[in-house]
Amino acid sequence: MTRAKQAEELGPWGLTRRVPDQGSVLAADDEALFELLPDLEDPYLVSGTAVFPAMAATDNASCIVSLLPHVSDSERLHAPAAMNLCRTSMESAARTIWLLSPLDRETRRQRTTSLAGKEWHEQGAYFAHAENVHRGRLTADEEAQRAEHAAQSKRFRDVAEAATTIGFDRPTRAIEIAGAWIDDHPPAHAREEVTKFGVKHLAQQTYCITSSTVHGYKWVHEHVGSDGRGLFNGIADALAMALLMTETAVALFEALSFGDEPSDYPRPDYPARLEPTIEAWADMYR
Numbered sequence: 675m676t677r678a679k680q681a682e683e684l685g686p687w688g689l690t691r692r693v694p695d696q697g698s699v700l701a702a703d704d705e706a707l708f709e710l711l712p713d714l715e716d717p718y719l720v721s722g723t724a725v726f727p728a729m730a731a732t733d734n735a736s737c738i739v740s741l742l743p744h745v746s747d748s749e750r751l752h753a754p755a756a757m758n759l760c761r762t763s764m765e766s767a768a769r770t771i772w773l774l775s776p777l778d779r780e781t782r783r784q785r786t787t788s789l790a791g792k793e794w795h796e797q798g799a800y801f802a803h804a805e806n807v808h809r810g811r812l813t814a815d816e817e818a819q820r821a822e823h824a825a826q827s828k829r830f831r832d833v834a835e836a837a838t839t840i841g842f843d844r845p846t847r848a849i850e851i852a853g854a855w856i857d858d859h860p861p862a863h864a865r866e867e868v869t870k871f872g873v874k875h876l877a878q879q880t881y882c883i884t885s886s887t888v889h890g891y892k893w894v895h896e897h898v899g900s901d902g903r904g905l906f907n908g909i910a911d912a913l914a915m916a917l918l919m920t921e922t923a924v925a926l927f928e929a930l931s932f933g934d935e936p937s938d939y940p941r942p943d944y945p946a947r948l949e950p951t952i953e954a955w956a957d958m959y960r
Contacts, residue, residue: 688732
């Protein structure tokens, strides 16, 4: 319950898109990539690609607490729902960590263009399905607008894919990379917990079992235990990893976003416990 309540405290941060301050590392990343790839027409490509997974992670994590008011009652626990939210939170947060954790700008740029290209690839699949769904139902103007949007998405995808030499890391690999990075750079606010159990291997194990609850695999029930203890242990571990990865994504984004002059956009709130971590990581990237 403590972990779930801490995850709930991350919710307000995810409700407001964070735009980097002027003079920040991320502002410089955005400027450099826009100069390199103006055809993508996005002056916030690095920060925008990094912030939305973190925002999604906070939303998923913050909802978990509402599923646990009867945590001692296994028949009202909603364990699959809680673990599914943990899984999606971990996956989204790991993507932000994967993108922002490299110390050098070129690697962050490569990962941004790779991830952006993947996004436009997925959008292309959406457009293909939408064309089948809406065929014969749109006006001529609506159909022209749809086709133009689809063509623009494909053009952006082609530009992004041509601008990077690295592949797109699948979620399982992103979880591994993010967990290893946290092990190597323990956040100041959670250093004791990280060094106690390690993150990489527990994150991999937790992602495996929570992914199986997403897909409804029956093997998960073999680990519940006759007294249900395995189920509670699984939820506790899943919450630990979802919380830590989401906190890391938020702290890492904030560390790279602070600069000399605040942007004109609202600055989202985050729990005060993250401040020491943000300050330490901001120094690391300067």
